[in-house]
Amino acid sequence: MKSNKKKRRSRPKPVVVRLTKKDRLELRRLLSHGVGLVRVFKKAQVLLLMDEGLSAPKAASAAGVGESTARRAGLRYNNGGIDHAIYDAERPGAERVLDVRQEAAVVAMVCSKPPEGFARWSISLIAKEAKRRKIIENVSDSTIGRLLRRHELKPWREKNVVRRGN
Numbered sequence: 419m420k421s422n423k424k425k426r427r428s429r430p431k432p433v434v435v436r437l438t439k440k441d442r443l444e445l446r447r448l449l450s451h452g453v454g455l456v457r458v459f460k461k462a463q464v465l466l467l468m469d470e471g472l473s474a475p476k477a478a479s480a481a482g483v484g485e486s487t488a489r490r491a492g493l494r495y496n497n498g499g500i501d502h503a504i505y506d507a508e509r510p511g512a513e514r515v516l517d518v519r520q521e522a523a524v525v526a527m528v529c530s531k532p533p534e535g536f537a538r539w540s541i542s543l544i545a546k547e548a549k550r551r552k553i554i555e556n557v558s559d560s561t562i563g564r565l566l567r568r569h570e571l572k573p574w575r576e577k578n579v580v581r582r583g584n
């Protein structure tokens with residue numbers, strides 16, 4: 419039989435931050451330079467405020483960040499130091515869909531005449547033709563669009579395509 423009582427969440431334990439003298443100086447130096455990522459400055463402000471005795475919610479409010487950001491910064495400082503607390507870890511990002519040779523082959527294809535029966539290249543036609551010519555196994559229209567934007571190509575506009583021997 420289930421109980422009708424709601425489960426109460428317990429309050430998170432307070433995060434106590436005690437900066438070393440060296441870390442305090444480094445954070446103040448960082449804040450005085452005025453050039454950098456806003457999120458790094460905000461986390462530095464939070465750490466200094468928490469070091470002065472403010473709770474995570476009060477430090478978050480004073481620095482203009484969320485309470486979870488302040489708590490996380492304090493916990494990360496206690497577990498790994500100043501760099502771990504204020505800087506984000508690198509993110510690997512997605513793997514490239516097209517390598518340099520494939521990109522060159524697609525660009526060369528776009529600069530040639532479109533297939534028989536078509537007046538101009540379209541993004542979807544480029545994707546289909548790249549698959550048909552086995553330049554790439556699978557490619558989306560958005561990948562082709564980004565490639566064309568990077569090379570400033572607009573093959574659907576005849577005047578923007580340079581062709582030899584026409």
